[in-house]
Amino acid sequence: MEFLSEDNIIRKLYLPIQWLITPMFFFHVHEVVHQQRVKLWVQNALLAPVFIVTVIHIIHFFYYQGKVSVASMPDYHEDGLLLYINFISFLFHGAVLYVIFQMLKTSLETSKKIARKKNKEQKWYMTIVIFFVMIVSIGLSATFSMIQFNIDHTWLLYTVFILVSFVGYYLGYVGVYRSTLVSEFNPGPNSVSKNGLNTYQKIHSYIIEERCYLDMDLNLSEIAQKFNISSGYLSQLISTHSEQSFNDYINELRIQTSKKMLLSNQFEEYTIESIGLECGFKSKSNFYTAFKKFTGLTPTAYVKSTKKRPVS
Structure with a gap:
């Protein structure tokens, strides 16, 4: 086939789509576990490498285009820039998988009172993480051997790519089915409104009485762990009963206190x-x-x- 020929430009350009695999998996797991989207700066940090590497690949391609034929351009498994980039990509995936693992581990430790289906869902994610770690380990071993000892492990890299494809199809097929469970263990607004009022009132009283809102490092997961609930459920409780996000809810309490302090003689200095x-x-x-x-x-x-x- 012409597409598979050695002088095909698309084949030699090597668009690094594989850099998106673990970031996309992280976005999905984060939204299921925390019931909120990933912060913009985190999204940018995880997606930036694929754009940077794409630019490097394009520059690399056009650098060689004027010097050698397309068929003679370096392959991703040959000693050179592309092989080093492949090695770095496996390190990148390993780092992202570690973050996902820690997120799932923390969530599982604080989800004793959450529906059993949620635990099953998160354990399934753990299985995927372990499988990804195996793939990354093989990839690291293969690329390191090729770089350090000039050993031809091309067959190992092909194995890695086949395994990645298998995981991708598996996530696509099974993930669609499993994602239907999310609506079953994540209570909707009506459920939270009916069953969560007492919990919200306890949390609200605790935050007021302990003056937790004065802690500048206070976060959603800290309060959730205190009451042994998930961060996503706590976010829904606050959103339903205060009609505010967690940050706005806490900031309004802070502003109420600051107004009293601004007008108090005790704080005039x-x-x-x-x-x-x-x-x-x-x-x-x-x-x-x-x-x-x-x-x-x-x-x-x-x-x-x-x-x-007077104003200070």
């Missing part, structure tokens, strides 16, 4: 920035942004409008 830090905000800009969002005023304008105290 504090600067506005210091009050923001005392209330759990990590920076002056974060404090001002949140204050304006919930009051419509900056802290300075709020103090002036009340005429209770």
